Amino acid sequence: MLDLYSPGTSRLHRARAGWKLLALMAFGTAIFLTDTLWHVLAAGGVVVALFLLSGLTLRQAWAQVRPAIWILAILFVVQGIINSWALGAFVVARFAVLLTAAGLLTLTTRASDMIDAITFGLGFLRPVGVNPAKVGLTFSLALRFIPVLGQITQEVREAQKARGLERSLIAVALPVAIRTIKMADDVADAIDARGYRP
Amino acid sequence: MDTKSIVYIALFAALTAALALFPPIQLPGGVPITAQSLGVMLAGSLAGAKRGGLAMVLFLALVAAGLPLLAGGRGGIGVLFGPSGGFLFAWPISAFVIGYCVSKFAGDNLVKLIGWIIFGGIVVMYAIGIPWLAVAAEMPMTKALTVMLAYIPGDVIKAVLAALITRGVRRALPGF
Amino acid sequence: MIELRDVDLSFGDRAVLRGVSLRLSERRIGVIGANGSGKSSFMRLLNGLVLPNRGTVTVDGLDTGTHGKDVRRKVGFVFQNPDNQIVFPVVEEDLAFGMKNLDLPKDQIAARINEVLARYDMTDLREYPAHLLSGGQKQLLAISGVLVMEPDWLVLDEPTTLLDLRNTRRIARAIDGVNQHVIMATHDLDLIAGFDRVILFDQGKVALDGPPAEVVPAYERMMG
Numbered sequence: 288m289l290d291l292y293s294p295g296t297s298r299l300h301r302a303r304a305g306w307k308l309l310a311l312m313a314f315g316t317a318i319f320l321t322d323t324l325w326h327v328l329a330a331g332g333v334v335v336a337l338f339l340l341s342g343l344t345l346r347q348a349w350a351q352v353r354p355a356i357w358i359l360a361i362l363f364v365v366q367g368i369i370n371s372w373a374l375g376a377f378v379v380a381r382f383a384v385l386l387t388a389a390g391l392l393t394l395t396t397r398a399s400d401m402i403d404a405i406t407f408g409l410g411f412l413r414p415v416g417v418n419p420a421k422v423g424l425t426f427s428l429a430l431r432f433i434p435v436l437g438q439i440t441q442e443v444r445e446a447q448k449a450r451g452l453e454r455s456l457i458a459v460a461l462p463v464a465i466r467t468i469k470m471a472d473d474v475a476d477a478i479d480a481r482g483y484r485p
Numbered sequence: 486m487d488t489k490s491i492v493y494i495a496l497f498a499a500l501t502a503a504l505a506l507f508p509p510i511q512l513p514g515g516v517p518i519t520a521q522s523l524g525v526m527l528a529g530s531l532a533g534a535k536r537g538g539l540a541m542v543l544f545l546a547l548v549a550a551g552l553p554l555l556a557g558g559r560g561g562i563g564v565l566f567g568p569s570g571g572f573l574f575a576w577p578i579s580a581f582v583i584g585y586c587v588s589k590f591a592g593d594n595l596v597k598l599i600g601w602i603i604f605g606g607i608v609v610m611y612a613i614g615i616p617w618l619a620v621a622a623e624m625p626m627t628k629a630l631t632v633m634l635a636y637i638p639g640d641v642i643k644a645v646l647a648a649l650i651t652r653g654v655r656r657a658l659p660g661f
Numbered sequence: 662m663i664e665l666r667d668v669d670l671s672f673g674d675r676a677v678l679r680g681v682s683l684r685l686s687e688r689r690i691g692v693i694g695a696n697g698s699g700k701s702s703f704m705r706l707l708n709g710l711v712l713p714n715r716g717t718v719t720v721d722g723l724d725t726g727t728h729g730k731d732v733r734r735k736v737g738f739v740f741q742n743p744d745n746q747i748v749f750p751v752v753e754e755d756l757a758f759g760m761k762n763l764d765l766p767k768d769q770i771a772a773r774i775n776e777v778l779a780r781y782d783m784t785d786l787r788e789y790p791a792h793l794l795s796g797g798q799k800q801l802l803a804i805s806g807v808l809v810m811e812p813d814w815l816v817l818d819e820p821t822t823l824l825d826l827r828n829t830r831r832i833a834r835a836i837d838g839v840n841q842h843v844i845m846a847t848h849d850l851d852l853i854a855g856f857d858r859v860i861l862f863d864q865g866k867v868a869l870d871g872p873p874a875e876v877v878p879a880y881e882r883m884m885g
């Protein structure tokens with residue numbers, strides 16, 4: 288499965304996904320508790336240093352912020368007008384640092400390890416009725432069927448293109464939805480036929 | 486949770502991912518609308534409250550795990566923390582509310598179906614996303630609301646489409 | 662032996678099978694009939710995927726309704742579309758799935774995976790993403806995923822319908838080589854020409870039952 292992982296052998300790459308996830312949560316909480324710009328910038332410096340230490344590039348760090356750049360720009364302007372430009376800079380910097388830190392986790396951790404960590408974490412919810420084995424099966428099924436549905440969507444788009452309807456959302460989404468539901472029954476039967484007992 | 490529910494949850498998460506392949510449509514005014522939130526509405530109206538809501542939880546977990554499943558190939562845990570993260574966290578709740586309301590109140594009436602999908606898919610979604618935006622970006626609620634206003638026409642179009650698709654599926658698969 | 666005693670099956674008020682009684686013990690059994698004649702419904706009865714509304718289905722004396730788990734262990738099922746049947750993203754994981762459901766030990770699971778991959782020339786594909794396999798490879802994987810569970814019976818519902826000629830022959834050879842009892846529904850009459858017994862369904866009833874030399878020509882006449 289194609290994920291956003293960037294292969295490497297650094298400490299951060301080798302660290303357990305679950306610990307990295309917890310560290311990111313702690314980092315995110317801390318950064319929202321402070322209201323000093325210098326704290327945020329220092330945290331940003333640490334994150335960027337970690338990028339370089341993990342064998343990643345500044346370009347990759349920037350790529351974490353770039354998709355949000357327009358929203359951040361709007362935030363900056365709105366804040367500047369209604370509050371102060373300093374607050375605008377603070378808010379935008381905080382988001383940028385948080386996005387970069389999250390990107391660090393994403394780039395150094397395989398999706399499969401993250402899924403294992405999430406599944407493991409959900410084990411703590413067993414007392415409220417969460418079954419990690421079922422969660423694991425559900426993840427696997429989704430990973431298996433994302434390419435299948437992607438392919439079905441492409442097939443239907445091509446078929447509708449032949450009729451000049453490829454820009455019509457409903458002409459594509461309706462057949463895809465129908466095939467998805469018909470498929471669901473068959474897949475459930477196939478799982479049961481292979482001896483799965485929920 | 487029976488096998489069928491597990492499969493529905495996985496398939497509607499996968500369907501939502503597949504809808505990201507649809508190229509964004511440019512509305513007049515320049516706001517792009519993506520097909521992906523149609524997945525949220527369909528998960529609710531077709532898979533039902535519980536299955537649809539859990540399908541969206543699964544989808545977000547896959548995104549957080551680092552799969553580039555959001556429109557434009559975005560993914561990773563960072564998108565959940567961004568200014569618009571509240572809208573993403575709203576997806577499971579939206580799907581649940583749509584599923585619940587559609588099965589309880591909408592029947593076969595297309596107008597009611599559209600209405601309840603708008604309620605769950607727009608009102609509920611914005612009710613979570615906008616305060617998040619306001620708090621995270623330290624701006625007043627009214628400003629946050631104005632920023633989001635441009636997206637409403639696109640979302641209404643998607644709600645109508647979701648209702649038409651839901652009715653289409655029910656016609657194509659009687660007894661579903 | 663699989664035995665159906667006076668079986669009726671309906672979905673809602675639509676009767677799909679009526680008064681079907683059969684004793685199945687041959688090694689190669691073909692199932693033919695027009696679209697909608699009830700073949701798939703009949704096959705799904707055999708391992709308890711659906712239960713009869715009247716009558717009983719037993720496998721070696723075990724009722725499919727009360728002994729579903731044991732019956733599914735004895736009767737493996739292969740569907741028409743392998744895409745709906747392969748449930749794990751990677752070849753090896755998918756092969757392991759059914760065996761894990763049987764609670765087999767890890768080393769035995771690994772041994773059987775090696776064996777089946779080697780048998781079908783797929784050893785290189787062990788860690789391959791399932792969605793990148795060709796149609797024929799997918800169906801071979803689906804069949805392998807059932808064979809590693811070592812059932813006594815292999816039930817296949819139109820396993821070659823989506824395949825080209827080369828892959829159809831590949832699947833036919835694979836089916837020919839298995840030790841299991843085979844029950845296969847198909848519209849490809851060549852596939853069942855060498856079978857021991859062919860059952861012809863028509864509108865939910867067994868219309869004819871006998872050797873292929875007798876049943877296939879009758880079916881061809883019936884279809885005009």
Ligand SMILES: Nc1ncnc2c1ncn2[C@@H]1O[C@H](COP(=O)(O)OP(=O)(O)OP(=O)(O)O)[C@@H](O)[C@H]1O
Pocket residue numbers: 672675677694695696697698699700701702703
């Ligand atoms: N889940 C279901 N709900 C309602 N009707 C069904 C269902 N499954 C099958 N049927 C009906 O039962 C009848 C027999 O279907 P079945 O799939 O067994 O036929 P078949 O011989 O396998 O056909 P084909 O050659 O097209 O595969 C058909 O009329 C079909 O519409």
Ligand SMILES: [Mg+2]
Pocket residue numbers: 700701702818
């Ligand atoms: Mg059939």
